[in-house]
Amino acid sequence: xxxxxxILFPTLxxxxxxxxxxxxxxxxxxxxxxxxxYYIVEEQYQNQSFDVEIFSNLDKSFFSDIVQIEEVYIKDxxxxxLIELExxxxxxxxxxxxxxxxxxxxxxxxxxVNTNINSTEPFEIKESFLSLEYLNGxxxxxxxxxxxxxxxxxxxxxxxxxxxxxxxxVKNTINQIDTLAGIEFELENRSSSTIRLNSVNSLDxxxxxxxxxxxxxxxxxxxxxxVSDILSKDYDFFSDEQFLNLDYYIASGETLSFxxxxxxxxxxxxxxxxxxxxxxxxxxxxxxxxxxxxxFRDFSISLSEKSMIESYLYDFN
Amino acid sequence: MILIKLENVSKMYKKRxxxxxxxxxxxxxxxxxxxxxxxxxxxxxxxxxMGLVNVSNGIVKKEISNIGYLPDKCFFPNHITVSVFLxxxxxxxxxxxxxxxxxxxxxxxxKKISNLSKGMFQKLMIINxxxxxxxxxxxxxxxxxxDALSQKKFFSKIMLLKEKEKTVVVATHFPQLYKKYFNRVLxxxxxxxxxxx
Numbered sequence: 245x246x247x248x249x250x251i252l253f254p255t256l257x258x259x260x261x262x263x264x265x266x267x268x269x270x271x272x273x274x275x276x277x278x279x280x281x282y283y284i285v286e287e288q289y290q291n292q293s294f295d296v297e298i299f300s301n302l303d304k305s306f307f308s309d310i311v312q313i314e315e316v317y318i319k320d321x322x323x324x325x326l327i328e329l330e331x332x333x334x335x336x337x338x339x340x341x342x343x344x345x346x347x348x349x350x351x352x353x354x355x356x357v358n359t360n361i362n363s364t365e366p367f368e369i370k371e372s373f374l375s376l377e378y379l380n381g382x383x384x385x386x387x388x389x390x391x392x393x394x395x396x397x398x399x400x401x402x403x404x405x406x407x408x409x410x411x412x413x414v415k416n417t418i419n420q421i422d423t424l425a426g427i428e429f430e431l432e433n434r435s436s437s438t439i440r441l442n443s444v445n446s447l448d449x450x451x452x453x454x455x456x457x458x459x460x461x462x463x464x465x466x467x468x469x470x471v472s473d474i475l476s477k478d479y480d481f482f483s484d485e486q487f488l489n490l491d492y493y494i495a496s497g498e499t500l501s502f503x504x505x506x507x508x509x510x511x512x513x514x515x516x517x518x519x520x521x522x523x524x525x526x527x528x529x530x531x532x533x534x535x536x537x538x539x540f541r542d543f544s545i546s547l548s549e550k551s552m553i554e555s556y557l558y559d560f561n
Numbered sequence: 562m563i564l565i566k567l568e569n570v571s572k573m574y575k576k577r578x579x580x581x582x583x584x585x586x587x588x589x590x591x592x593x594x595x596x597x598x599x600x601x602x603x604x605x606x607x608x609x610x611m612g613l614v615n616v617s618n619g620i621v622k623k624e625i626s627n628i629g630y631l632p633d634k635c636f637f638p639n640h641i642t643v644s645v646f647l648x649x650x651x652x653x654x655x656x657x658x659x660x661x662x663x664x665x666x667x668x669x670x671x672k673k674i675s676n677l678s679k680g681m682f683q684k685l686m687i688i689n690x691x692x693x694x695x696x697x698x699x700x701x702x703x704x705x706x707x708d709a710l711s712q713k714k715f716f717s718k719i720m721l722l723k724e725k726e727k728t729v730v731v732a733t734h735f736p737q738l739y740k741k742y743f744n745r746v747l748x749x750x751x752x753x754x755x756x757x758x
Binding site: 326358 | 575576604608610611612613614615623625626627628629630631632633634635636637638639640641642645648649650651652654671672673689690
């Protein structure tokens with residue numbers, strides 16, 4: 245009997261230890277995030293919020309408990325450039341996402357920038373980190389991508405001379421990422437004079453418009469059409485190009501359609517964009533500013549896009 | 562008139578005390594230099610005044626809503642041009658052109674920001690700040706990248722702001738360059754502030 249106990253006890257001990265270790269591993273917090281370009285474009289004294297999607301292996305943890313969060317910052321790696329945020333809400337999505345073979349819960353953190361900022365200077369951090377400081381002393385720094393905050397003179401048109409009658413985002417798969425590849429516009433001249441279209445500029449530092457490859461009238465047939473197909477030639481989404489002005493004229497009461505492909509400095513999945521259309525009427529400049537225009541809703545993350553997800557494994561839960 | 566008043570202001574960051582019960586006032590028609598070694602809380606004080614970060618304790622009273630601000634590090638979409646950049650924040654194109662001419666950037670106005678030299682970029686940021694008529698201007702290391710001629714221009718602009726009875730605050734590591742133009746020094750050491758006239 246004693247002989248069996250000698251075998252049984254170590255076996256039981258080992259089994260219990262293995263279970264304990266396995267359980268403690270499962271319970272450790274794993275956070276994942278897909279780096280994106282975040283930007284807020286607003287007029288003075290607005291309180292525009294933005295969402296950051298964070299994936300967690302744990303359904304419940306201090307990480308997603310709003311009352312536990314003391315302070316929130318967006319900062320650069322050196323922590324010299326930082327801005328404090330106000331956390332407005334944390335919501336858990338019904339759906340889950342599979343990362344590295346394990347189900348993760350999707351938490352949407354909704355933030356806004358302090359309303360008491362006294363500057364109208366643009367604020368931008370390339371490769372920014374979201375820093376969450378908790379009452380329990382934990383600090384979680386998560387790389388979220390680029391962050392830009394801009395206060396502009398106005399949103400929309402500076403006058404009623406021109407209106408946008410149609411806008412369509414074209415989505416392509418670039419380096420295995422489904423993202424915005426170009427935009428089709430239709431503008432209407434509502435003034436009594438001819439309007440000259442000068443340029444279209446993005447407010448995202450990663451994205452510029454290829455004015456050199458703009459075509460008018462637009463020949464886009466579907467929002468998923470290949471840009472190369474639209475332009476009837478090969479198109480490189482990454483090469484730099486010299487700045488050019490557009491030189492399109494819209495007669496009074498007429499409309500003009502055109503398609504502009506975009507270029508990426510660094511590829512982030514993009515479904516929103518803030519941009520400016522600059523025009524001229526009788527020698528006087530005007531502009532239309534779009535804040536964070538949503539071109540398509542896309543919460544899905546394809547298998548290939550998952551390689552871009554940054555994961556953080558903590559030794560606590 | 563007191564434009565900004567900090568009362569017992571403390572700031573914790575990453576559970577560390579960066580600013581410790583600081584009291585000071587920024588009065589109108591005065592000019593200040595903020596000095597202090599790296600990591601002493603100089604930039605944090607500016608960020609608190611600008612409203613970029615909140616205080617952990619204490620009160621910040623502000624009698625003004627807008628402050629002209631020149632950050633020490635500034636980035637912006639590289640692919641937009643000088644004129645498009647300035648047009649984002651200012652409506653008066655004639656005034657924009659005048660400033661560009663004055664600072665020697667007019668012939669570069671259709672250049673992408675990415676193609677500007679460090680000095681040109683700094684001039685652009687100074688123009689952007691000066692285009693707004695404010696009562697208080699805060700500048701963090703404003704001479705970064707400026708050549709001797711542009712530094713002279715910068716100080717002439719400071720004199721002009723002073724003549725207009727504006728308040729100017731400069732944070733710098735090189736106070737000797739400014740002492741002729743500024744009448745008060747705020748020295749930050751270990752999160753505390755001392756004021757000298």
